[in-house]
Amino acid sequence: MSTDKTFGDYGGQYVPESLMPAIEELTDAYERYVLDDEDGFMDEFRRRLADFGGRPLPLQHAESLSARYDTAVYLKREDLLHGGAHKLNNALGQVLLAKYMGKERIIAETGAGQHGTATAMAAAHLDMPCEIYMGETDIRRQRPNVFRMRTNGAEVTPVTTGRGTLKEAISETMRDWATTVETTHYVIGSVVGPAPFPAMVRDFQAVISEEAREQAIEKEGRLPDAVLACAGGGSNTMGTFAHFVDDDGAEPRSAGRSSGQRRRDGVDLYAVEAGGSSLSVDEEEGVAPNSASLSTGDEGVLHGARTKLLQDSHGQIMESHSVSAGLDYAGVGPELAHLVDEGRVEAVNVDDDSALAAFHRLSRDEGVIPALETAHAFGYLEEHHDELGDFVVVNVSGRGDKDLETVLEETEKRDLDVAPDISVLRSAAGEEGM
Amino acid sequence: MALERVFADEPAFVPYVAAGDPSDEASIEYVEALERGGADVVELGLPFSEPIAEGSTIQGAVARALEAGMTPQRYFEFVEELDVDVPLVCMTYYNLVYQYEHPETGESEAVASEATSGETASRGPRAFVERAAEAGIEGFVVVDLPAEEAGPLRAACDDFGCDLVFVIAPTTKGERLGSMREQVSGYVYVQARLGVTGAREDVSDRTEQSLARVADWDVPKAVGFGIKTGAHAERIIAAGADGVIVGSALVDIIAEGHEDGADTVAVADRLEAKARELKEGALTGARRAGAETR
Ligand SMILES: Cc1ncc(COP(=O)(O)O)c(C=O)c1O
Secondary structure, X not given: OOOOOEEOOEEEEEOOHHXXXXXXXXXXXXXXXXXXXXXXXXXXXXXXXXXXXXXXXXXXXXXXXXXXXXXXXXXXXXXXXXXXEOHHHHXXXXXXXXXXOOOOEEEEEEOOOHHHHHHHHHHHHOOOOEEEXXXXXXXXXXXXXXXXHHHOXXXXXXXXXXXXXXXXXXXXHHHHXXXXXXXXXXXXXXXXXXXXXXXXXXXXXXXXXXXXXXXXXXXXXXXXXXXXXXXXXXXXXXXXXXXXXXXXXXXXXXXXXXXXXXXXXXXXXXXXXXXXXXXXXXXXXXXXXXXXXXXXOEEEEEOEEEEEEOEOOOOOEXXXXXXXXXXXXXOOOHHHHHHHHOOOXXXXXXXXXXXXXXXXXXXXXXXXXXXXXXXXXXXXXHHHHHHOOOEEEEEOOEEOHHHHHHHHHHHHXXXXXXXXXXXXXXXXXXXXXX | OOXXXXXXXXXXXXXXXXXXXXXXXXXXXXXXXXXXOOOOOEEEEOOXXXXXXXXXXXXXXXXXXXXXXXXXXXXXXXXXXXXXXXXXXXXXXXXXXXXXXXXXXXXXXXXXXXXXXXXXXXXXXXXXXXXXXXXXXXXXXXXXXXXXXXXXXXXXXXXHOOEEEXXXXXXXXXXXXXXXXXXXXXXXXXXXXXXXXXXXXOOOOHHHHHHHHOOOOOOOEEEEOOOOOHHXXXXXXXOOOOEEEEOHHHHHHHHHHHXXXXXXXXXXXXXXXXXXXXXXXXHHHHHHHHHHHO
């Protein structure tokens, strides 16, 4: 089996020449081990995902939310995967692949620290040395994950360029790879980068929708009307959509469908991006106060692929923003960009406030503390539940333990009805003189 | 297909600096100083916000130039303001080429191009090369554009009589060499070592191996990555290269001058002296190679 390097106009391999041979080698390994299941690779991957990762994971009926919205709402519980996010599906797949390829060292970038953590765990599990690049800003806002990576034996190298977030971390990991490419595998953390990464990461994450589709039929006797997932680079998104993409209903595909108009019989797919504090852009400063590259970006080339980007009129990449580190990226996976252009996936977004409120709502009403990334999908559900049909699946891409410090800080800045009263924390801290 | 001429009679010294680092005025002085010091071609960087192939030295140059307001439009004006006779090569990353909109032909067609893939006469590689050629650029190195994706840029270069230089890495082998050989013109950039740009204390042992892989190509071979001294230049030319490319060692001088608040003339003098050292080294290397083959 072989693969296409592009998805419509998107994708490709825009990388410095020193990386091209490694990418060719990886393409070959992906085709042999993942697509053709040589040497029992996929069996071993699935066995380890079960024993080490804890799969399969439930599709849980969310009773309070279902009552609140008068819609059957189900949660795909990727937060229960080992490590606390969907990231391990991909990290375990790639670290195992690196082993099959005879590589000796693992490197990865991380934004929220979830991918770094998953990679560090997979590397420890499979006995590979591991180095994680993480932006300084993200190290500050995702401290628990930095400690988890160190605990698993990974080196964590701070990246100080730019705003010190995911974009800079990816650039720096690519620089390491350009130097060490002969012995090292770069475990990219989302469906981004040069081919074959976007397709390969999707394939490792597709287990989410493979399970969810069967579970939906089991529980409700039919396919869902709508499937929601947050989108940063888009790996939980593509994983959650992959097995539903062909369930596009009877109507012909058409671009530019206005939201609110449900497509009968098909499964509608919603990629929820971070609207940040605003969808407007400061050209002068090169800053976009959001990370909504699917909704507001233009086509361009970044980190090895042609995709939708937040960029200024000259083609310089903008600094993105989101309250959630894992969505804070100026690009997005090329396949997702293509599916949005085709009209198969609807790109939507909610702002920081909506995500924070959704974080508290899911925690309070369902007893599930979601990652801030995930909370964006629930923010959209809150705002648009009456347009989504009678049966909605939302991917809980990760748990929110890593975000508690940020949520505390951000909640204090706002007046949110759903937020708990945390004065008990403040008075206890006060007594300790903090 | 004109850049070959530069390498014909003696080994070429090919400096790199980022245009506009740390300001337009200073940068113009610096390019002119490099020519006085013996530059045969100048690789003039058009700064991109995500320079994934650069080490910290050139990342710094790019950041200073962007901070000072360099843009693609401004870059071409900068080239027009330069008073140099040596050929100029534009070194950049593909997104700036891909997004480029020609200021004159651009406006009217911009709307129509939105609907398609963005590559039209007024926008993308063709518009970029057209404007560059008008400004006097003779060739291009696009760091993140491998031969597989280079079709549109190669075609534009053919139309406007410009060269397209490819980098071959120590890891480049087999079929990839073939497709680059077919598309390359001007010179081939032989990357002396794996990794990112940055001045080094030694010459990589892989230089000879890399040169051997392109020995029978009919374009000149220029070696870059890590070269810092006249002695390095000498060794590389003696090993059979037709030119040496030096970036970080020069940018280090600019960065130091900028940090110390040195005046432009003093920094230009240092650059000129460094250029002379590198060019002399290259010439010595050629004499050595000549003596050895005799
Ligand atoms: C829990 C969680 N969800 C979502 C994301 C966003 O990544 P992607 O869009 O690739 O799924 C991250 C990234 O760190 C994450 O940690």
